Amino acid sequence: MALDDLDDAMPRSGGSWAKRTSAAALQKWDHVMIQGRPCEIIGLSRSRAGVAITGRDVFTGEELEETMPAEARMEMPQVEQLEYRLVEISDDFLFLMDDAGATRRDFRVPEGDLGSDITAAYDAAESLTVFETSAMGEEAITSFKRT
Template identity: 40%
Template sequence: MVTRSPESGEMLAPPLPRRSRERLPALPPYKSLAQLIRAPFLFFGVCRSSRISMADENFHSGESGASATYPMQASALRKNGHVMLKGRPCKIVDMSTSKTGKHGHAKVHLVGLDIFTGKKYEDICPSTHNMNVPHVKRTDYQVIGNNDGFLSLMDDAAVTREDLKLPEGDLGKEIEKRNAADESFHVTVLKAMGEESVVGVKAQVN
């Protein structure tokens, strides 16, 4: 329905739904019938633009945060460094480079041990290709207790945590033995790819 301004007699755009009025800027008065006819197309164009902006905002916010890995050329990797092999964070224990002929690319043979499980993994990659390298964080904690299979740990800032399980095998037995003897000692915790685990024991440094 076409309405006119009581003050100027200019034709006005049809009223927007209450929800749209709250979210979108008011449309100006229209001085010709052609402008008024185009009003619905302008309205839907503004709505679509608004939805795209919101989608872009959500998309970028979902990408925030540092990546768990970074790329490195295979030829730049070194023994005792870290690399992703078969989707697992590994420490490189052996690597060798072989040439495949006059026109072929040199290939790097990597052997690594999973930093959490110790399982062996191998892979071969062209020397010029990139491999994913995990961000590995190493932290030492003082052990202050062991409750129901979970360690009570304290860092250098005196912040405590009790969310890490006592490791299995000989490492776990050594921690239990030292704790039962009321020794002062630290454990080394590795964190990578969203995983975190105790991987070693070291004596208290005075």
């Protein structure tokens, strides 16, 4: 078995799992590590020089770019999104519950507009579903919807 084959099943930083593939095999909307950040590919162009990749950081929304030779091995992180019902906001922490009744209290109200919007909707007694994105050992509340 080749070392690259073993590499496809190795845990990455933070205990999360990722697989590796060549830059030439990437497609738009795949997840890939760019500059050490998990990104969703939003732009891809191929040339003789290699593959130019534009990605959006799954946590911050920041656009990142990288150009790689076509044969370069790229890490594709496992990105998961979970949804929770917002039960309460207390002391800047979200009290969340999933469909099975399991609860979490370890997420702070997000900073910026997202946190302000969640807090305003909660204060207006709206029912909310919040979405957690996780990848490479990092997790964050990244969006919400009114239910």
